[in-house]
Amino acid sequence: MTASEGRRIQTVLKAFEIIEVLKELDSAPIRELDTHVDLSKGSLHTHLATLCESGFVTQDGDEYKLGLRFVMMGEYVRNHIPVYMAAKDEIDAFAEECGEYAHLIVEDDGHEIALYESRGDQAIATDYHIQLREDPQLLHNSSAGKAILASLPEYRVDEIIEQKGLQASTANTITDPDELKRTLETVREQGYAQNDEEEMRGIRAVGAPIRGPDGGVRGAVSVTAPTSRLSGDRFNEEIPAMVTRTANVIEINLATKDFNDRQ
Amino acid sequence: MTASEGRRIQTVLKAFEIIEVLKELDSAPIRELDTHVDLSKGSLHTHLATLCESGFVTQDGDEYKLGLRFVMMGEYVRNHIPVYMAAKDEIDAFAEECGEYAHLIVEDDGHEIALYESRGDQAIATDYHIQLREDPQLLHNSSAGKAILASLPEYRVDEIIEQKGLQASTANTITDPDELKRTLETVREQGYAQNDEEEMRGIRAVGAPIRGPDGGVRGAVSVTAPTSRLSGDRFNEEIPAMVTRTANVIEINLATKDFNDRQ
DNA sequence: ATGGGCGTTTGATATACCCAAATATTAAAC
DNA sequence: GTTTAATATTTGGGTATATCAAACGCCCAT
Numbered sequence: 001m002t003a004s005e006g007r008r009i010q011t012v013l014k015a016f017e018i019i020e021v022l023k024e025l026d027s028a029p030i031r032e033l034d035t036h037v038d039l040s041k042g043s044l045h046t047h048l049a050t051l052c053e054s055g056f057v058t059q060d061g062d063e064y065k066l067g068l069r070f071v072m073m074g075e076y077v078r079n080h081i082p083v084y085m086a087a088k089d090e091i092d093a094f095a096e097e098c099g100e101y102a103h104l105i106v107e108d109d110g111h112e113i114a115l116y117e118s119r120g121d122q123a124i125a126t127d128y129h130i131q132l133r134e135d136p137q138l139l140h141n142s143s144a145g146k147a148i149l150a151s152l153p154e155y156r157v158d159e160i161i162e163q164k165g166l167q168a169s170t171a172n173t174i175t176d177p178d179e180l181k182r183t184l185e186t187v188r189e190q191g192y193a194q195n196d197e198e199e200m201r202g203i204r205a206v207g208a209p210i211r212g213p214d215g216g217v218r219g220a221v222s223v224t225a226p227t228s229r230l231s232g233d234r235f236n237e238e239i240p241a242m243v244t245r246t247a248n249v250i251e252i253n254l255a256t257k258d259f260n261d262r263q
Numbered sequence: 264m265t266a267s268e269g270r271r272i273q274t275v276l277k278a279f280e281i282i283e284v285l286k287e288l289d290s291a292p293i294r295e296l297d298t299h300v301d302l303s304k305g306s307l308h309t310h311l312a313t314l315c316e317s318g319f320v321t322q323d324g325d326e327y328k329l330g331l332r333f334v335m336m337g338e339y340v341r342n343h344i345p346v347y348m349a350a351k352d353e354i355d356a357f358a359e360e361c362g363e364y365a366h367l368i369v370e371d372d373g374h375e376i377a378l379y380e381s382r383g384d385q386a387i388a389t390d391y392h393i394q395l396r397e398d399p400q401l402l403h404n405s406s407a408g409k410a411i412l413a414s415l416p417e418y419r420v421d422e423i424i425e426q427k428g429l430q431a432s433t434a435n436t437i438t439d440p441d442e443l444k445r446t447l448e449t450v451r452e453q454g455y456a457q458n459d460e461e462e463m464r465g466i467r468a469v470g471a472p473i474r475g476p477d478g479g480v481r482g483a484v485s486v487t488a489p490t491s492r493l494s495g496d497r498f499n500e501e502i503p504a505m506v507t508r509t510a511n512v513i514e515i516n517l518a519t520k521d522f523n524d525r526q
Numbered sequence: 527a528t529g530g531g532c533g534t535t536t537g538a539t540a541t542a543c544c545c546a547a548a549t550a551t552t553a554a555a556c
Numbered sequence: 557g558t559t560t561a562a563t564a565t566t567t568g569g570g571t572a573t574a575t576c577a578a579a580c581g582c583c584c585a586t
Contacts, residue, residue, distance in 0.1 A: 009313040010542065011274040011574065016317045023339060031532065040576050045534065050272045054279045066340045068371045071378065074337020076286060076397045077329045108331045115334065133338045294563065303545050308565060
């Protein structure tokens with residue numbers, strides 16, 4: 001299962017490497033890319049011409065940067081994920097109801113990916129939210145991630161722990177496999193997961209899993225807010241009830257939409 | 264300027280061709296891709312292994328489909344476009360105020376691309392909106408597109424007309440270059456553009472250009488609604504005033520944020 | 527004017543992509 | 557449980573082509 005065997009297309013990997021470098025640098029002329037990629041200036045130019053023609057890169061003067069094609073492709077991919085279509089409106093309603101950030105999270109290769117985000121009127125934008133949307137994070141230190149892990153078969157959890165590790169983000173992060181598994185057991189009993197400043201200091205969260213008609217987990221909903229606004233009954237009763245209710249509504253949407261899609 | 268000269272990396276183009284086919288088919292096993300791409304089954308397999316390893320494609324049983332990496336990349340690209348960051352919240356507020364769909368549109372190679380969309384509570388989802396987000400449309404038959412065209416130097420307008428043509432979408436679509444140019448003149452005088460069922464029957468829209476600190480156009484805001492809800496004074500006075508006001512606020516954000524970004 | 531820096535083009539060569547065939551794997555049929 | 561068919565995956569060898577290095581041309585600064 002660990003994709004590592006077999007051949008790869010070197011040239012395509014090179015192209016993706018250029019894309020990755022362009023992502024790191026935001027924007028760069030050829031002479032700068034030349035110092036980051038092991039390719040001659042001439043070859044780089046041919047690569048960039050190819051990427052530009054395909055719309056994945058755009059040229060602005062002599063600066064190259066990632067193109068809008070990625071936005072379109074991303075939108076396309078997202079619109080074809082059933083759980084996104086089923087969850088979008090509910091997440092909006094939920095964020096408005098509780099006034100905080102609400103997220104739709106899905107798992108991909110042991111990482112968590114923010115598929116959608118809605119901001120309640122009390123929520124304040126932080127770099128944390130941007131980072132969440134742009135880079136895959138690990139599952140063990142977020143409420144949504146733990147909600148997903150708790151719904152995955154045990155062998156998958158072991159696989160993920162072994163492959164990705166349990167890196168600490170704050171002093172509260174769970175880094176011991178056994179402790180994590182005990183926590184996941186609690187999550188299964190409660191039906192929701194909490195994150196008490198385990199990913200970022202001063203930030204708490206509550207998340208609940210979204211299951212498909214077949215019982216398999218499709219993602220998770222979560223609310224994120226400063227600890228000052230997420231404590232006491234609100235952290236332990238009120239918000240957990242709202243999160244699980246929202247997750248349940250999404251599950252119903254998913255079941256009925258699933259039915260419709262088969263036409 | 265018409266990128267066509269010079270060499271291209273054939274192998275990378277092949278990889279993008281596979282991605283495009285995967286987009287058309289939604290999801291397909293190798294045997295099906297084999298009938299759509301001029302490549303042997305074996306080579307296809309190596310290509311797909313490469314794409315999977317990079318996260319742009321995921322394998323689900325023996326079906327391949329586009330991967331979540333596109334979502335992350337799209338989000339990244341979008342978050343690094345100044346006009347998006349300057350407009351997002353304003354579009355949300357605007358959609359809520361008028362109750363209809365509000366869009367942020369930018370131009371890319373003569374096409375219009377929906378960078379952001381916000382839905383007011385009266386707005387009803389249609390396939391039109393999904394299509395708008397997933398596929399680049401032409402500029403001449405939408406309000407935002409005409410607002411952008413009206414703000415572009417004339418030689419660019421001529422270029423775009425020549426390259427892309429003025430394809431008719433409905434009976435109301437402007438297909439005559441001279442008529443289009445007269446309309447653009449009106450748009451410049453008014454400061455906003457209207458779309459009277461020119462893109463889709465039963466749908467009207469109003470759009471206004473967003474200009475950067477240097478005077479160049481960075482995109483456009485638009486509202487889209489059924490003709491029944493967009494007529495009379497609302498179509499000719501009320502909404503145009505709101506759209507241009509929103510565009511102006513975004514322009515101010517853009518100017519100040521631009522200043523901040525330079526640190 | 528002139529020089530240097532940098533993007534772009536070009537020709538030759540070796541790399542690695544591609545095809546075809548062989549092997550492994552899966553699923554179904556009897 | 558065995559056989560068969562259909563498909564995925566691997567492998568080796570020929571050849572297209574991605575790569576490099578060098579030359580060209582452009583723009584700006586001095």
